[in-house]
Amino acid sequence: MRDDSRLPSAPGFWRSPLRGPWFTSVLGLVLLVGITVLFVTGLLSYAAYNPDLASVNDKTPDKGILGFYLFAWPTNPYWLYRLNQGVHVTLGITLIPVLLAKLWSVVPRLFALPPARSLAHALERVSLLLLVGGALFEFVTGVLNVQLEYVFPGSFYPLHFYGAWVFFAAFTAHAALKTPAAVRNLRGLRKEREPVAETEPAAEPETLASPRPDTPTVSRRGALAFVGGGSLLLFLTTAGQSADGLLRRTALLAPRGGPDPGTGPNGFQINKTARYAGIRTAETSREAWRLVVTGRTGTVRLGRDDLLRLPLHSASLPIACVEGWSTSDQWWRGVRLLDLAALVGHDDPPDVFVESLQRRGAFRHAALRANQVADPRSLLALYVNGEELSPDHGHPARVIVPAAPGVLNTKWVARMTFGDL
Structure with missing residues (x-):
């Protein structure tokens, strides 16, 4: 049998x-x-x-x-x-x-x-x-x-x-x-x-x-x-x-979330490096880089010196990514998004479409809602922890928004378009 x-x-x-x-x-x-x-x-x-x-x-x-x-x-x-x-x-x-x-x-x-x-x-x-x-x-x-x-x-x-x-x-x-x-x-x-x-x-x-x-x-x-x-x-x-x-x-099983990688003001976790994103040093220099801001009243082009002449504000915020890792709170300083919206005719901040110099990888562009733009802690950051952003952290400028996923905090910002998306 x-x-x-x-x-x-x-x-x-x-x-x-x-x-x-x-x-x-x-x-x-x-x-x-x-x-x-x-x-x-x-x-x-x-x-x-x-x-x-x-x-x-x-x-x-x-x-x-x-x-x-x-x-x-x-x-x-x-x-x-x-x-x-x-x-x-x-x-x-x-x-x-x-x-x-x-x-x-x-x-x-x-x-x-x-x-x-x-x-x-x-x-x-x-x-x-x-x-x-x-x-x-x-x-x-x-x-x-x-x-x-x-x-x-x-x-x-x-x-x-x-x-x-x-x-x-x-x-x-x-x-x-x-x-x-x-x-x-x-x-x-x-x-x-x-x-x-x-x-x-x-x-x-x-x-x-x-x-x-x-x-x-x-x-x-x-x-x-x-x-x-x-x-x-x-x-x-x-x-x-x-x-x-x-x-x-x-956090040994977390590729990005372990101990801070390095020392100094820019010594915290990085997802995409400038090299990986295809960022060229020549296009981010003080002489070459310009931020293009478009809205209701037209378009303005702002160099770094122009941004520094605007009121600067600070906010202590983390970066948190979909993979589960996050940084500790970092001290960011830059121009409020709502002030940039006002420059192009939006007294009531609308949605904004943000474009990056990034050439490789996902989320080279991102959109933010009006309530995120209106928050006074939402910045186009130029400094972190008292020092200029490093290339890997988005120099010359990056977006930082409270409670937003990290990929919406666009680095190497080149253009911002305020208005209906």
Whole structure:
């Protein structure tokens, strides 16, 4: 008689005694809370890019009804985007061991035969494929983006955005079906407090628990402690990228968010260098560079000396990027955006379209909403921490706006157009 226990579809193939309703339920409830927070912070991050303002900011032009919730991103509190994106990225990385353990705990069901016993069961299996595939897709692309490894086809923004909606739809349906049972499992099962020697496989239909389990070598709470330890390790080596103080020194997994790279007033994190962006020294010199400002009353061209004759203002603001890393607060000094708008006839600051000298990379242009222009802390910065901007930080001038994603704080500014976009 043929032994089919070597096939993944056979219940006897999966031998771990840890699989069971309690272990799966604990992991599932953790993911229920964590993934909900990830989805909400992800949507808020997308809103912060002002995708409805101008096509240059919108990396998902066919979003349709998926953009129903968009709103004008506020400038207060000034650390809002830093907090939101720090939570989004840090939590996503921290949940990776939990997600992998959850997938491991239910993997026998992915191979169960027959694949569909009824129409309802077939729909459940399809939703399960969307759930598992969506989870892996979102976490993998998210981690690759954090590590600045763009090996996937197309732009990260639409892939991650549309993938998030597909995944969360499947996740919501799955949670609605499984959460009541998960809560009952946690209330009803007490054997998980037993020592390893007394750990027994839980009675569970549909092949989740093995009918022929191996001898246990760890208790279920020990396995949960192992998963929790992995999450804690990832948290400690990531969270510092969006924090200040000693924790920043532990951000070993953050390409840009670790200890300050260098000393002096310009010694803080850099995303794109002037060399990478294709900035030529000749075009940023005091003699050559001119800022072109266009608005209701026409166009003015301002050299650095012209800008220095305008009232200068200061603001203490961080730079926070979509990858989750941020700088500590830096002291910026320059001309307020609302004063530049007034130079070209806009007493009530409108939206502005900002163009850079940058030749390579994404976001060579950016658009800002009127409320961002009107904030007195929004500057065309000429100095940082008492010194002229370095080439890598945007010399001769860069935009800095409170609570805005870092890519909207355009460096090497060449032109600003105020008015309807």
